[in-house]
Amino acid sequence: MRLNPTKCTFDITAGKFLGFIVHQRGIDANPDKIKAIQEMQSPKTVKEVQRLAGRIAALSRFISRAGDKSSVFLRALKSAKDFKWTPECEEAFHQLKSHLENLPRLASVKDGEPLGLYLAASNLAVSSVLVTLDKIGERPVYYTSHVLAGPELRYAPIERIALALILASRKLRPYFQTHPIKVITDKPLRQILSKFDVAGRMLKWSVELGEFDIEYEPRKAIKGQVLADFLSELMPPPVPQNPTPGWTIHIDGSANSERGGVGLVFKDPSGHVYEHALRLGFRATNNEAEYEALMFGLKVAADLRAADIEADALAKLASSRATDTPTGPTVRTVGPSIGPTLMTVGQEDGGWTNEILYFKQTGVLPEDKAAARRVRRAESWYCIIDGCLYRRGFSRPLLRCLNPTEAQTTLAEIHEGICGDHVGARTLAHMVLRQGYYWPTLRKDAQAYVQNCEPCQKHARFQHRPMVPLSTADCAWPFAQWGMDLLGPFPPASGQRRFLIVGVDYFTKWLEAEPLASITEKQVEWFVWKNIITRFGLPKAIITDNGT
Incomplete structure (x- = not known):
């Protein structure tokens, strides 16, 4: 099969071919090509069936639920030695030909335009269709399909719907990164992906989907016939469920x-x-x-x-x-009852906890785009138990999330409460985590609290560390690098000597000193010549502080 941006041509049997003109907005089939589709002959050998299945996969973007349509041919290929073209395969082949005669035109999208995603799952495959949500109506943009194999065949129905979503996000990643996506489904997909006790793969999928701008919307009336066909084809009949009495x-x-x-x-x-x-x-x-x-x-x-x-x-x-x-x-x-204390989210300023609580309870994101993206990325790490927000960690149990007021109370109790011992900021933050509490600015708030603690400032040990980091001056051999400085004035000694010039070797710490009555350039030169050069040779470097 040859594919290029404008034309796709392949043959089904000897002497037969099918051509499609692929435009930017879909596939157009003229009457001659429709006639060629109608004259397509059924495959007779294993190789012809393999070619047919491969060409269906190559055109899966334009074929609704391609996985379900090709599953009949794939089952026929399982027993290659005893290959038989069954009546079921013939019926599926005629349905494929009928679908190819009426391929939908795919819509083009603009940057940042919101898109919708419909999901469908059967016992053999999962499929999805990306659609536009403009005033014209819901028009298909891209079809995806995946044939279930191995452990995927044992997935629960809700897990198959989630698998369809994760596969669509991987295959249509450019669309998911540049467009807000509305997942339109009648399944409780958002509630399942946000639960903290789901299976490992569901948790992994939830974290992977957190980077995209995805909203979940209940499925309403279908506006386009193409989408109605997508949702009705090969769908298993719903199993009636009796409502569970409360x-x-x-x-x-x-x-x-x-x-x-x-x-x-x-x-x-x-x-x-x-x-x-x-x-x-x-x-x-x-x-x-x-x-x-x-x-x-x-x-x-x-x-x-x-x-x-x-x-x-x-x-x-x-x-x-x-x-x-x-x-x-x-x-x-x-005795008399005082009644339970009923609180709702928003009665007090819960700060960051209110955003996540409100989203997990109602599914409504904040109006601010930055806040909405932050909540969407973080909500999979949180769960609600008895109306309280908890955060899940990798190596620790669930952590109770605190609002700013509760956070300050917790810091005060642990730092200087009955059992508090005024620990440092880093230790204080770890103690809060060990007690089972969490908030995003924990370490920053702990450091600020310790710095503003008056007993800590009064009774803390005096710090003797320098204000700036010390710089090392290495020397590889003796008497090659000297440090020199002038000290004084001191009380006058004999000869009115009030100053002292000192030289120290960096390697051996050897000391040379000379008293001076006055500091002049000539006396400094004489000291260097007499006490350093004539005794230890010419030094590599002499370091001073350039003082007066």
Whole structure:
């Protein structure tokens, strides 16, 4: 097969050929070429089937779900010795010819234009199509397809959809790097790729996709016939699933002149029933008893990790006398409840945690492009447990993410709390991590906190280190390099000598000194000649500080 930017020509059987004129926006087939397609003969040998499968792969950009269309021919090639052109292969060959007669025209895109990506998966292959999202409509830009093999055949349906996305990002990397991509799917792909306890390959795929500008959008009505054909071809029929029933809680609270009580009946999704009754240890009105029933029911539901709850009324159960209390439920006396503290994201300035929490809960990115890119890259490292944000690490357990206010409180407690010993900044940051906490500016905040700690500044040891790094002056042999300096003035000695000129050898640390009454050029020259040159020879270097 020969391929060039303008023409693609190949033959199916002897004397037959098929030509396509490949333009920038797709493939155009004139009537003569359509007639040539209709006259294509079925392959008769293994080599002809191999040629057909290879040419389908070469034109996969223009063929919708090419992997599914070629899977029949690939199965026929598995037993090359007992090759048979079955009726199933003949039917698939005629469907391929029909598809080649009506190839779609591919659209061109502009730089930065948002694009959509549709994903499809069958038992044999995964496919995707990149489309435009302009006012004209959804037009195909590029088709990709991959035939499943080996362990991929045992992937779960949601893993096959994720595999289609990761393969599309690798093959269409230039599009993913220069365009915002909207993945349009009816599967919970974003929730699966952002979970912290997924399998190893899903976590790897999640990190790999983090570098791209990808948004997930639920699939709505299909606007183009080409996309409708892509999503309907060879798709396995959906398996009806019964909605999983949630928890049902029957609660009621009542009070009379003698006492008040609360009754609860819990029914789990599997149908098991749990009864519970509370006798209030204080005088309460009916409204207060109802409030206590609701609060206690919510507490128990939170302990049971019941996510989907339906509440209902229950007849007076625990407000009767002790002898009248049913024997089924467990009855105990409780005091007044202060109620749970309900907090939502945004009640306090959570700073960086609010961005990630909001995105993982709603899927909405910040309007600022830089912040959106930062959140998209980092969100795969975080998870939400009981409404709190945690960060996953390679060699440590989950770390609780703290907002700026909690971070300062944690630093103060560890640094100078009951068990704090005013450690240094580096040790303080490691201690925070060992305690199970994390925030992005941990090391920077720890250093700033230690520098602003007043006891540390008052009682810290005095630093004797020089302000600038010391520079070494190496000498390879004795008396080759001398350091010379002038000292004084000192109290006058005999002959009014108040100054001292000193020379020190760098290698042996030999000292030469001479007292002087005054500092003149002639006396310095005489010292060098008398004490250094005449005794130890001509030095290689004499180093001074050029002082006065």
